[in-house]
Amino acid sequence: MIKSYFIIGFFTLFSVALFGQVKDIGLPAIKNYKRTDYKGGTQNWNIDQDTNGNLYFANNSGLIKFDGSTWHKYSLPNSTAIRSLKIDDSGKIFVGGNNEFGFFKSNEKGELKYFSLSNLISKKDSKNINLIWRIHIYKGEVIFQSFTKVFFYKNEKLRFIDAPKKFQFSFLINKRLYFQDKSLGILEYKNGKLIAVPGSAFFNDKEIWAVFPLSTNKLILATLEKGLFISDGKSIKSWETEANSFIKKNTSLGGSIIKNKFIVLNTVLNGIIICDLNGKIIQHLNRQKGLQNNTVLTSFVDNKNNVWLGLDNGITFINENSPFTYFDYSYNIGTVYASVVHNNNLYVATNQGLFYHPWSKSFKDEPFYRIEGTIAQAWNIQVINNTLLCASNNGALVIEQNRVAKILDSKGYFGFKAIPKRPGYIIGESYNGFSVFKSAPDGINYVNQVAGFDQTTNTFEIELDENYLWLKKDNYLYQMTLSEDLKSFEFIKKHTGISSQRKGIGSLQSINNKVYFQTKNHFYRYSKEQEGFFEDKKISALFTKTPTLKALIEDAYGNLWYAYNESLGVLEKNLDGTYHQKEAPFSNLTGNLVNNYISINAIDPNNIFIGLTDGLTHYDSKISNSFITKPRAFIESFSFPEDTIITGNLTTDKEEFELPYSSNHVKFTFSSPTFENQENVMYSYKLEPFEENWRNWSTVSIKEYTNLREGNYTMKIKAKNSYGVESNVSEINFTISPPWYRHFLAYLTYFILILAAIYYTTNRIKVKIRTNKYYETIEQRRLYLEKESKIRHEQHELEKEIEKLKNDKLQIKILAKDKELVNNSLQVVKKNKVLNGIIQKIKDIDTHNLDDSTKSEFNKLHKSIVKEVNTDKSWKDLEKHIKNVHFDFLKRLKEKYPTISPRELDLSTYLLMNMSTKEIAEIMNISTGGVELARYRLRKKLGLNKKENLIGFLMSI
Template identity: 75%
Template sequence: MGIFCQVKSIGTPNVKNYKRTEYKGGTQNWSIDQDKKGNIYFANNSGLIQFDGSTWRKYSLPNNTAIRSLKIDESGRIFVGGNNEFGYFKAGEKGELKYYSLSKLISIKDGKDINLIWRIHIFKQEVIFQSFTKALFYKNNKIRVLNAPKKFQFSFVVRNRLYFQDKELGILEYKVQKLYPLKATKVLNDKEIWAMFPLANDKILLATLEKGLFIYDFNSVKEWNTHANDFIKKNTSLGGAIIKNKFIVLNSVLNGIIICDLDGKIIQHLNRQKGLQNNTILTSFVDNKNNLWLGLDNGITFINENSPFTYFDYSYNIGTVYASVLHQNNLYVATNQGLFYHSWNTSFADEPFNRVEGTIAQAWNIQVINNVLLCSSNSGALVIENNKVSKILDTKGYFGFKPITKHPEYAIGENYNGFSIFKITSNKAEFVNQVQGFDETTSTFEVELDNDYVWLKKNPYLYQMELSDDLKKFESIKKHTQISAVNKGIESLQLINNKIYFQTKNHFYRFSTDQNDFFEDRKMSSLFKNIPVINTVIQDSKGNLWYSFHQSIGVLEKKDNEKFVRKETAFSNLTGNLVNNYISINRIDSKNIFIGLTDGLTHYDATIPNTFITKPTAFIASFSFPSDTIITGNLKTIDKLFNLSYSDNHVKFTFSSPVFENQENVTYSYKLEPFEDTWRSWSPISIKEYTNLREGNYTMKLRTRNSFGVLSEIDQVKFTISPPWYRHFLAYLIYLLLIAVGIYVISNRIKLKIRKNKYYETIEQRRLYLEKESKIRQEQHELEKEIEKLKNDKLQIKILAKDKELVNNSLQVVKKNKTLNTIISKLKDIDTNILDDSTKSEFNKLHKSIIKEVNTDKSWKDLEKHIKNVHFDFLKRLKEKYPTISPRELDLSTYLLMNMSTKEIAEIMNISNGGVELARYRLRKKLGLNKKENLIGFLMGI
């Protein structure tokens, strides 16, 4: 930790407010202290509040009363005092803070009227709890009671001496277990002393509630006639703190805090207007990095005092800052809301910036050229005199001005649509003309001039423009797309040591007029060799080179030996707050450097050593698993190996780093060995869970990186996860035993099985022989059946052939009958009346004989009956399968099965050939056959 401390009088330090919704406690915070690890503790209305940088934790007293005082000793015990209760918190085996009451150690008589414990001191190896009625001295687990002579107010330890204020006896010093009144201090009996601070020459500064500040030299009490005293008398004091015996912090009831030097000069004033969330400050505490904590009437505030940076924000009436300049003892700031100024010779503590009269629009730049103050704004080119606009040179919007090297009394201004020429002499400026030949809008640009050219960088081009001698036009304009064949692109354009440099990828080039080409300046490039890729380079009044990269800045500080020292770490806090493309650096001297921000202006004191950049500390704050939580951050050491059951293989870690400045930029990296081989990427997330871890030994490692990029040492927690019961060592022994028993049992069973198998083998062979013999008989029987079937099939074929023959014969009979019927028909047509009687008798006998032949011929009916008998099974199966089939369709199916032709079927069924085809179509449809299926083959398959 650095011992240097500086409270700055310009600007306000960075302020971080914590509301009660964040710390989950009561409104009022009465006392603050810090342990060796850096954790901060607050005596709060709802109990003890602990903050480790990531997590707030609250611990209550047994009676849930408010805690009004606290003090931490060397061993880490947190002594607290409340209403009729006092004791200490101490970390248990699992890191949880346990409360141990000490009020039980005193007698009932002494414990009756203790009331509130307002102060706790650690003095000469004793812990002293002080109320208005008593002082209780604790040592070796014993309490010694010191009653107030009349009534105590408060007590203080100054230069290792213990003092009490008594309401009637004045200030009393405690020595050798007795109280001794101090000379001339009874004049303070009507004044409540809230703080004592050591001053030079063995003097003590006394801060009273309503009467102001007094100096006591052990002979007399005198009022401290200073600005600090005037402030306290007006706003009432609630004590304070001292910073490195150099600066005094004074709390007030009505108006925040002031920080003054030991002569009473107010260096800094912070109140609600300057960023505090409350104007009533109950307590203040200086932490181990000389930063300031405030316990408020409602909330907690952290103030980053130990920093070379202070800020001017909305409380000073300024917004986004694009440029600043010091002129005639006024600091001018160009902002998005106009031009503002503040007197350089008056205090910045309470006075905001004032607007320059006549500037209400965007101001892009503020410059001094030939002793004339020029403002480039959206309203035009403005001349500023006596803190107001004295002249509008041109109403077009302007971005800035550059002196013309060849014409010392002239300057060129870049406006919204080109360039203009201005004549600027001592205390006088006037518009001359618009430069012809270039009228593009240059919203994002860089312009520099040398003896020969005006150089304009407007992405993605670099313009090389030659200005005419009469300054009225550009005689030539050349456009460059690159400055190097090796390093593509054009990143920035800058004037360094009165020479124009063109930069790309940290390589710096210049232009040779003789060679009409760009060449690299290797000396300049070497300065930026190990620096991240830069966007802009600005040279300040001392020759320091400021550069921007990744929304941050750094500086190469020029030393007396012409060498440069690189500084980046200190500016990392500004990352993301700089104004892109408008980096503003205004160096007045080493103690006063102003940098423009998106939300104001920052003041940087380069003379303050970088002791404020300290190495952070990383803590694994807690280690949780389903059955328990270990608050490892509270343990003194965490070398212990934690043994977890397999059911606890879901673990969670929380991280902390008691780094309170720029806390949002603190990041963590971790790895769980051997589960992870590499460190996780940096992240602000302070919690990590692992689920379903296998059994084994693990080491959780954590490191942190603060806002300055400084890495901490590694913190680690070791733990082991036991295997599940079925993968335990004893389980494996049981498995081996079971396997051995199993092998023995199986071996015996196999032997028995073999003996049984030999017995059954003979039986099985006999059975197989009988089965084989039976199978042979079965096969012989099947063969006989097959032969019988073949015989039947052969017989069936013969029958079908006979059927066919019979059908043919029947068809012949049908044809004969048909012929006979024809003859009968023709005989009927013969007129028998013309015949004689004998002939007529013979004719009639012939006619009757033919009719009798036709009527007595039953061959077709016999054939039909025969066919049905032969194909009875077929017709039965067909009818069962297709119940809706008609008798005529059954007859057709039979004829088709007999492979009769269409003509034959037509003759038998006494229909035409077309009728047969129609009958076949209807039969196919009823049988559900498609066109490709064969009807006869289908019928044969039934």
């Protein structure tokens, strides 16, 4: 009933949010740009936007352009300040300054060039142009309005009308053009004439800065110091509203209108207000609430219904076209851990204590108020049994009438849960375990500490079902059973996993009043009968297309909010029980959520509060997702060594750029006129055919390529906004010409030269062939004669060789005979040796005992043997033969050792023949001692030491 009361009671209060994007709860996201960002002057007087979405600012230092990535500045010839600007459909940027006006237009290279129109006026008239404050495009004419004149430009011709006395400002409202004159009031421009509006002299002492259409026949006029007035064409009266009271106090500098539903009013002293068409202030933004300056010179509503402010010092972007608004430090709150609405107050648990704000009062200017006694960490704020309980570092607190009514327990607490099947009983998780509380007629009271478990920390999750208390701490899941008297845990079991297929425990949550255990997006329940976990495939199927969950919360409407990678998503429950997924709207909260303390407070679909590290955000789920639009991506500039093409300024797409080979070092800059969460806009690109795949998404908006080969290239770029929506692909085609030596004409020249070379070479070859044939005939004749002479010479040499071979053969035969004779001589020597032995034995025979005949025969035998021995000349023949056989050896030995004697030559020969000492002694007719002495003398003459072998040395010669 209480929940229904708030849904019905406050739905009407905040129903304005259903009809437009401007919300009266919290502050929109605000982005300030300082002059150091845009490199210009302090004051910004006017703002406009081109068809590509780029923003232009009339600045003290000139024209400032912002494409979403970079700022550009363009100055007037006299470097004067620009006070007004207007962009037409062709892309011309008309500007006005002090005694100067004209337009900027891009040339063929995309450079914005200024064309002065003031030079079309005579010198006499050009001296009194004064400041151009307003520019309008009306019925094909561009109208420049100063205090003294109004100029009309069309078809390159310029005309002007002088002010009756002095113009203030001009306004184009409902396709009707009005001027304010100090003496004639408001003048309407019709058919080339200025016609006074009846009754408008009322404003002669008032300076009108803006006019807003209230309906087809009603106008709201904002004056500098007199406030707001409403006119129906017949009467003029003060617009007695909340907005008017504010403007009278703070002085108006005009404003702008959002969707014909909300009016933005600029002030000198106190920022801006946004009011509805009934004059009720919806938002008030000033320096305290995020603006960098309280003096707002101009405001502009861009093509996404977001608001830009030109300040007295800087530029501010306000993201009005969003379902999110924020409560930050300006509302006195820090990091938010929980929130709840109770007794018509919004309570917020923060790191600085518990705060509250009346739910039925406006959130525009009032901050949150601290509950006294809670200047400490507040972990949770809950309504249990219609009692507001705060779990904080100061203990378990009961909050009543915005104060601490009772301290249930002084220990620090993290939160509370109602115990199933035990009406009135509550269990609280404290810094050192669990405690039990009980509701009584006098309120909730502390009962006892639950014994048996004291491991809780601030990183845990707890749920209760009918049988168990479940606690997830770190990587473990504890299953516990409370005793009947709630004083202790009867049963404690520690689980390290809930599935054999999937390790780990992701989160612990309650869905449809049932406890679920999640791991890797698979949801399990516990079966007491089977004493195990089983998967609920129906719930798991809901999260098959979501990232891996870290936490999940079910709100009062059955929506399932899940946290992943420091981001947030939701499965919104439909009336038929199905769900539809939302992630993109919450992408801007990424990184700002409180880890392990995801706080979702869904009061109703229009009022959902989410805790952040730097405050609280309000989300209206009923606001259309039209704020999530498809971004546009542009190749802002295309640079190469010789030039730069600012493609973002080109009004027509050039089909292809041609670059010389010397300019094969190219650079591209990208832009996307996406100003919501601009720092999260990312780009991806590829250069075909140089790259096959798209580069990874990056916030870098510049890319260079060096040393490209000649050929045709296409640079492609796409952008992705902070909601993850990708743009269409933008591209630029360009051709790099080959170097002169690889140009088509060069190849044609090469071909002609090759043909000429072939022709020349062919003729030279033919001449050479004829010449070669002539010389070849002569050479063949010469070669024939030389060959014939050579054959004759070879024949002569062959004959000599044959003769030599015959001589060598003969010599070989002689040597063979000598060798044979040496062998025979040696045999004879051996024979004579034997015969001498026989002779010696015969001498030893006693012949006295022999008869005469025998003695005579014996003497004859003796004589014949002696004769045979004495007549044998084998020794001399042996020496001759030995010298013939070893002639070369003896010759070399004699040449090498000239002092060697013939006798030593003979000894050397015998040693070479490997004769024994005894054989040598017999041949040389000396004793064996004489042979050894001769060997010693020979070694000495040959210069051999004791270790050197004499025979081996002789063989080496």
